[in-house]
Amino acid sequence: MDLLSIKDPSFLKGMSNQELEVLSQEIRRFLIEKLSVTGGHIGPNLGVVELTIALHKCFDSPNDKFIWDVGHQSYVHKILTGRACEFDTLRQYKGLCGFPKRIESEHDVWETGHSSTSLSAAMGMVIARDLKKENSYIVPIIGDGALTGGMALEALNHIGHEKKNMIVILNDNEMSIAPNVGALHNILGQLRTAGKYQWVKDELELLLKKVPAVGGKLAATAERVKDSLKYLFVSGMFFEEMGFTYLGPVDGHDYEALFENFRYAKKTEGPVLLHVITKKGKGFHPAESDKKGTWHGTGPYKMDTGAFVKSDKAPPAWSSLVSETVRKLARNDERIVAITPAMPVGSKLEGFASEFPERMYDVGIAEQHAATVAAGLATQNMKPFLAIYSTFLQRAYDQVVHDICRQNLNVFIGIDRAGLVGADGETHQGVFDIAFLRHVPNIVLMMPKDENEGQHMVYTALNYDDGPIAMRFPRGNGLGVPMDEKLKSIPLGTWEVLKEGEDGAILTFGTTIPMAMKAAEALEKQGISVKIVNARFIKPLDEKMLSELFRKNIPILTIEEAVLQGGFGSSVLEYAHEQGFYQQAIDRMGIPDQFIEHGDVDSLLEEIGMTTSEVVKRMTILARKKQKRA
Template sequence: MDLTKIKNPAFLKQMSIPEMEQLASEIRQFLIQSTSVTGGHIGPNLGVVELTIALHYIFDSPTDKLIWDVGHQSYVHKILTGRATQFNTLRQHGGLDGFPKRKESIHDVFETGHSSTSLSAAAGMAIARDLKKESYHVVPIIGDGALTGGMALEALNHIGDMNKNVIVVLNDNNMSIAPNVGAMHTMLGKLRTSNNFKRAKKDVETMMKRIPQAGDKIAGLAERIKDSVKYLLVQGTFFEELGYTYLGPVNGHDYHDLLQNLQYAKKVKGPTLIHVVTTKGKGYEPAEMDRSGLWHGTGPYKIDTGAFIKPVETAKPWSAVISDGVLRLAERDERVVAITPAMPVGSKLTAFQQRFPDRFFDVGIAEQHAVTLSAGMAASGLKPFLAIYSTFLQRGYDQVVHDVCRQNLPVMIGIDRAGLVGGDGETHQGIFDISFLRSIPNLVLAMPKDETEALQLLETGFMHDGPFALRYPRGHSSGMSELVSEVQPLPIGQWEVLIEPFDCVIITFGATLQMATEASHALLKRGIRAGLVNARFLKPLDEKMLVRILDKQIPIITVEEALLAGGFGSAVLEFAESAGYTSIIQRLGLPDAFIPHGDVQQLLKENGLSAEKISQTAIRLCQQNEKLRKTTI
């Protein structure tokens, strides 16, 4: 079948099971071929091919609402809703989004990118449907990893209490990004392997499904029989105690099993949960055999070998620089512990986990819990390092404010993926953290320019008796600095002058120091002596240095790979205003907008962050400042 000719999923209604099996095979080959070129979330999508086909066969999208939690597994849905022709642009600037996108298709009824949101959205849609007296099915599809998130459990509780018609599809592949952890994972494992329960339950459910809908008394009797069997063979099931009709475990790669249970779920009154067991990476051996999480999302790869195609890099990833530094600190201080919300691989903490298994804690997709867990550890004398992506730290904001900073506890927060991240786009860009963190009392916020400074800031943070947040970007470090064996801490709030300012000064930090350096050198060729300051501490500011610069009455240009609104440049402006200075200050950064997916360098340039833009700004401001000087003489 030519997948590029699919316009909508209606054609599935006429297909036989053998035809759907053939379609699943063709979709898998298409996904393997296309993502080998573009990269993408190949593992999750290979696992849900039959499930997605079955969902579109049974339900009528977009009238019926299919809500994909996280959205990592929405590629098959996109193919079946007419977007196969765009897969060569997947996650590229201006191309197909890697997550559900409402503006892409009417079949994408809710946008997702962070996990554990689908059940809350489904509850909202079910309430709206019933208030408006409409009739359609609401079907959230959530993974077992996402079900560990507190928000998902809150919604699961609410849906069970409301007793509204919602069909929850639990895609259980025994993985999130990395292998799952926690009591929920253990409980699902028991359900997966409880063969006696499955056999008896199947017999009872088969009997129930044969009962006419009008036979209420007989149906009620069958439900009681089913409950009796449940309590006889297992000590209850979590979901049925919450008020759900539990169906499963269902073989997620068997159409007979899938279609029968989905069709029955449409007839059930009240909330239903279909427990579908799938294999992540199904049909492609390298992805199917992976238990590390490497095949959750990849760049381009060689189909025949499964080898990833990566540019030759001589420097370490920033995540590895930081995690290796934390490991080095843990070697000499047994109070150092590491915490991650389901990202041990992405945060490069696996070496720490292997070296100190008793001091490493993966809490699953539970960012709020991770933050307050760290606070509890700090309050009890430990030195926690919480590795968390900038985009996911947003989910634990109240805990940072209330549980860490309000109590002034010594928690070190490693803010990974700070800045633009590229292919994951709007939902994952780490561009908000400066704005939402710098207003919190007691918090120190810093970002290193290179590997050596990163180790110095780690040392500083672990010696500091209070909250300390260290930002670092996605990608590789410069590899230019010379690592030293003895690392000295830095005075908190002290900036570094890299080029002495005369005509103007560029103040920046982290990844944008490189473009600022290029701009300073280019300006010198134009006869403008542009100073350069490494503002490695974003909070507190180096007020003494700022006063010296402001006293010069030269233009100041702040540069940040983050939102301008409430960002670092705003802090400089606020200080200048409060101190009574009227110097020209120009801020360069990202606009008040959600930044789409695409190549990072292209996104930076499009949003006015480049050496050329800094140079142009400096020339204009110097000319403006010279005119002002002349008019005041």
């Protein structure tokens, strides 16, 4: 059928299983073709084609509510709800979002880009449904990786206690982004091998009902036998002990099995957990055979070979630069331990893990746990390196404050994907870390101008012994600058003058330095001389240089690819106030008070006015004000 003509999922109701199989293949071909151009989360979506079709056939969205955990696997849902015609714009500026988006469709009832939120959101919707006396099925779909998140376990506990009607779909593909780890993963492994537990239990119940109970004794004995059966057939019946009716495991690519279990689940009182086994990347060999998580989310690729479309001459990725420098230093320092919350591939830690398997810990989707493990290591004079994305560090904020900074523990936090990340949009833009870290006592926060300075900062961090230290770095590749062979420490709290000037100063760091340098060139042509400062230490500030600028009364423009409220520019304003420079001219550029949607970074920066021309405009105004005062 023509996928572009789909308006809503109602057409599925009258389709036979054979027709659904054909539809499954059409959707897979569509996804493989479209994502080869745009990139996207190909592996998760190929794995849930039949599951998503079956959900929409058996339930009635949007009255029945599907809550996609993480949202990586929502593309098939988008196709079935009338958005196939927008897939050429997937994850592009002003185009189709790569995650569920409430303003896109009434069928998207929950927005997410971080894992382990679906069960809590579903519980809120169930409570609202029952208070309003409405009839609907609430169906969260959560992966086995996301289920390891602490928030998901908290929600399971609450749902099992309340006993309200809810159907939880556990989409078990044995992987999240990277292969799953942990005890819960092992429990799921046991369940996968358990086979027809529910069928056997039902058959036994039917048999026992036919046996006459003598004085109640046989009935009581039979009940004990029935209860013990689940431990015989399924070792560690975790979900039933949590208060759920457990169904499965079910082949997530078998329509008849899915339909049968959905019917059973809809008739069951209380919370149900349907354990569905799927194959991540199903139908596309490169993704289906992926064991590392490379095909979880990709850029463009060649459909025929699966080769990724990228330049062979690109400079090294920032993540690789940082992790490989840590690896190099770990050869001479046995105290260095790397920790990641389920992102060994994204954080490019495979090399470290291969060389130092005993010093590499992937703790699963558990950012809070990762931060406190690092703190625990630091109490024992180890050198923990916590590799974590800026947007995921938000989830560990209390642990950073309470466990790391409050105890002044020597943890090195590598803040990956800092600044705008582009295609993944609002949930992944790493723009809040400066504002939520710089006011916390004891922490040092820095960002390099290029990969050479970056390797020296890693060296600085791992040779620092006085408390927590964090280095933020962007997504993507470095600038391709020459690299020093010998590593060196950078004196803490020192800035670097990149260009001298007398009419004004631009204080900036990281990805916005090239913007400032181009603006300075344009301003020179207007006769305005601007000093460019690499303010590489966001905290502590270089108070010596800053005070010198204030005493000369040079107007200052701060630029940061981060939120303005509470950011680097705010710290400069605060310092001016503290030192009594009340008349100091200071302007700030950064991310405004809004969530930034998806799109290429250059388009996003232009939309919010973070451009070279805007820098020129603001510095011209500041310089002219100075001339008038003079």
